[in-house]
Amino acid sequence: MVFADIADGVARGIESAQSAVSEALFEPVIRLGVTGLARAGKTVFVTSLVANLLDRNRMGHVGAIREGRVEAAFLQPQPDDTLPRFDYEANLAALLGQKPHWPESTRNISQLRISLRVQPGGLLSGLAGPRRVHVDIVDYPGEWLLDLSLIDQDYAGWSAAAISRARGRAYAADWLRLLDETDGAAALGEPRAQALAAAFTDYLRACRAAGLSDCTPGRFLLPGDLAGSPVLTFSPLPQAQRAGRGSLHREMGRRFDAYKSKVVKPFFRDHFARIDRQIVLVDVLGAIHAGPEAVEDMRRAMASVLGAFRPGPNSFLSRLLVGRRVERVLIAATKADHLHHRQHPALTAIAQAMLNEAKARAEYAGAGTDAMSIAALRATVEESRSHEGRKLDLVRGTLEGGRQAALYAGELPEEPAAILGPAHDGEAKWLDADYSVMAFEPPKLSLRAGEGPPHIRMDRAVEFLIGDRL
Numbered sequence: 001m002v003f004a005d006i007a008d009g010v011a012r013g014i015e016s017a018q019s020a021v022s023e024a025l026f027e028p029v030i031r032l033g034v035t036g037l038a039r040a041g042k043t044v045f046v047t048s049l050v051a052n053l054l055d056r057n058r059m060g061h062v063g064a065i066r067e068g069r070v071e072a073a074f075l076q077p078q079p080d081d082t083l084p085r086f087d088y089e090a091n092l093a094a095l096l097g098q099k100p101h102w103p104e105s106t107r108n109i110s111q112l113r114i115s116l117r118v119q120p121g122g123l124l125s126g127l128a129g130p131r132r133v134h135v136d137i138v139d140y141p142g143e144w145l146l147d148l149s150l151i152d153q154d155y156a157g158w159s160a161a162a163i164s165r166a167r168g169r170a171y172a173a174d175w176l177r178l179l180d181e182t183d184g185a186a187a188l189g190e191p192r193a194q195a196l197a198a199a200f201t202d203y204l205r206a207c208r209a210a211g212l213s214d215c216t217p218g219r220f221l222l223p224g225d226l227a228g229s230p231v232l233t234f235s236p237l238p239q240a241q242r243a244g245r246g247s248l249h250r251e252m253g254r255r256f257d258a259y260k261s262k263v264v265k266p267f268f269r270d271h272f273a274r275i276d277r278q279i280v281l282v283d284v285l286g287a288i289h290a291g292p293e294a295v296e297d298m299r300r301a302m303a304s305v306l307g308a309f310r311p312g313p314n315s316f317l318s319r320l321l322v323g324r325r326v327e328r329v330l331i332a333a334t335k336a337d338h339l340h341h342r343q344h345p346a347l348t349a350i351a352q353a354m355l356n357e358a359k360a361r362a363e364y365a366g367a368g369t370d371a372m373s374i375a376a377l378r379a380t381v382e383e384s385r386s387h388e389g390r391k392l393d394l395v396r397g398t399l400e401g402g403r404q405a406a407l408y409a410g411e412l413p414e415e416p417a418a419i420l421g422p423a424h425d426g427e428a429k430w431l432d433a434d435y436s437v438m439a440f441e442p443p444k445l446s447l448r449a450g451e452g453p454p455h456i457r458m459d460r461a462v463e464f465l466i467g468d469r470l
């Protein structure tokens with residue numbers, strides 16, 4: 001195990017030395033990771049990002065664009081032949097069609113290369129001609145990052161923790177009942193293993209539906225091409241006395257280990273370790289709407305996602321990365337178009353508070369991190385109405401079926417502790433506030449030449465993530 005990790009690290013070191021040389025000599029490549037848990041908004045983000053880089057009139061807060069130095073942008077074949085290509089054209093067509101609808105969500109890793117022709121700025125501006133900068137966008141499920149926490153756990157410890165977490169949850173009943181009826185010391189039978197894995201997966205799905213974030217192992221909900229394979233056919237089991245060779249407990253433990261070595265580690269080695277800049281999308285409003293338990297779970301999940309970008313000195317990841325670091329990490333609270341802009345600072349403050357906590361734990365000193373509220377695709381317009389003698393700042397959008405609706409999402413507190421505190425204390429619901437969200441449809445757009453889809457702060461996000469390299 002240790003040997004393999006060291007070998008991974010060495011290979012990584014050589015590769016990064018090579019790419020550093022070729023970058024300096026030829027055309028710089030920025031690998032931009034886009035992640036977030038299911039439904040956080042990754043697909044819509046990447047689609048709008050690319051559309052707004054190809055047509056840049058709404059991207060005035062990107063310095064190089066504002067200064068007129070980005071002369072052209074074009075899609076190119078991606079460098080990694082074995083990764084699925086991000087289906088930009090189909091996703092954009094969904095958003096811009098006669099009947100606009102949201103595209104299919106991220107279920108797997110995918111990639112897209114957009115290349116920019118940029119005139120150098122600053123000291124070099126008069127001296128050098130334009131150069132090309134390649135941005136390789138890598139979109140992957142945040143659930144896969146949460147799996148990192150599995151690496152240092154053994155099967156028995158992981159099982160005990162998972163089962164104890166499930167005890168208080170009504171929707172865990174079917175799975176827990178099946179565990180009670182199961183003798184881990186009995187010989188493995190594949191039907192029983194499959195039934196356990198299926199019940200465990202249903203339970204994870206119910207966790208997800210209840211708004212929880214930490215639903216590991218991540219591939220159980222997003223199996224990609226591994227569906228039905230033995231590395232996904234296991235479940236936590238209570239400790240079994242005298243579980244010998246060939247027993248259910250032993251075999252499930254073996255599959256858990258295989259999941260770590262054959263699924264989790266290769267993802268980190270082959271993809272994660274090569275990322276330079278990262279945006280982590282978080283549906284903060286969705287979690288607030290789901291209630292305090294969902295917020296607390298999201299906070300914990302964010303801490304472990306962010307921990308992956310600053311691993312401790314002796315961890316599997318730091319051996320893999322050999323001193324290399326993701327240079328910038330942006331936490332973005334998505335779907336900010338559900339709120340009037342007056343409330344965006346409060347939303348950002350919640351994302352910032354989660355970031356600060358993770359930073360304090362992982363000693364992010366000096367690293368470039370920031371938090372923002374964004375909407376990749378603005379589906380609403382703002383309006384103000386008076387209600388019971390009070391002025392309410394609302395947003396209005398279109399619901400499924402074409403009906404227009406105005407939404408007042410609720411008043412977010414200015415102090416993030418007013419949300420994170422009760423969540424941390426295990427409150428069952430918000431005491432004196434009510435939060436709502438609505439599933440708005442994408443608006444019908446007629447874009448002028450040079451204009452990408454309307455957004456909120458996508459340009460600021462781009463400036464933070466890659467502005468220094470343009």
Ligand code: GDP
Nearest residue numbers: 038039040041042043044102105106375376377
């Ligand atoms: P993924 O699972 O992270 O790829 O999430 P998607 O990008 O598929 O987004 C999930 C859903 O969130 C979409 O189907 C939309 O309903 C909603 N959504 C995503 N981005 C936005 C946005 O900028 N504004 C609004 N109003 N809704 C959004």
